Amino acid sequence: MRASGTFTVKAFVPTELQPNPAVSTALPVGVATMEKHFEGEVTGLSATLFTAAFDQSTGVGTYVAMESFEGSLRGKTGTFNFAHSATTTGTDRTAEFFTIVPASGTGELAGIRGAGGMAVDADGTHRIWFDHELETGR
Template identity: 45%
Template sequence: MTSHATGTFDLDSWDAEKPFHEGAGTKQTRVRVGKTFHGDLVGTSVTELITVESAEGGPLAYVGIETVHGILHGREGTFVLQHSAGSDDGTPATQWLRWLIVTGSGTGELTGIRGEGRIVVGADGTHSWSLDYTLG
């Protein structure tokens, strides 16, 4: 049976390194992000991202791996999310942010978790999320 979870998260830290590649109108940067989750998932995470920005500084895309420690609908454990995100034109209006739960990454009461979700950034900068998952 598939369960649906929703909530918000706070960005606690955003530590970007110096860009490791610049050219062809873009720059690529490694970023380490810390988050606190609220809602159906209560917990924290650490994410390692590779971002692509336009020469003007607008976000174009990112990929990443996020390790989540928390309680999801009353079940405690950890799992890993694989991120994929982009924007058709570098603006929030065309942005899409997706994540997949890495199969086999669940621990504790979240062992066997599988699923996928989305992140939405509101006009005021708040981050909300949704996650559809199963526990095997």
């Protein structure tokens, strides 16, 4: 089953966390926390741990994120975790990965499993979708 929605980033807060031991590369690694709010068939909020090696001026880099979601998918409420990553060359997204963490669901989303994706429209609208299944009877 697919649940789709849009989201906005309500907070993006860089942290002081640094890799140890320090290794100098052409793109430094940074860590941030994020808060996102979702609307549509995906409604709720998420708390995100975000790690990236990224050049803001060229838009080149790769990120890895772990999100804890609280809300509803197509009216079923609960919580779960999902992970995603992608690489960008400044004009496109490649090497995308998106998965719902097994055994992380609660409430009506207990037993959730599946994948999904994200896209950013030309006008800056952020889209998300979950292609998911729930345990039988949920």
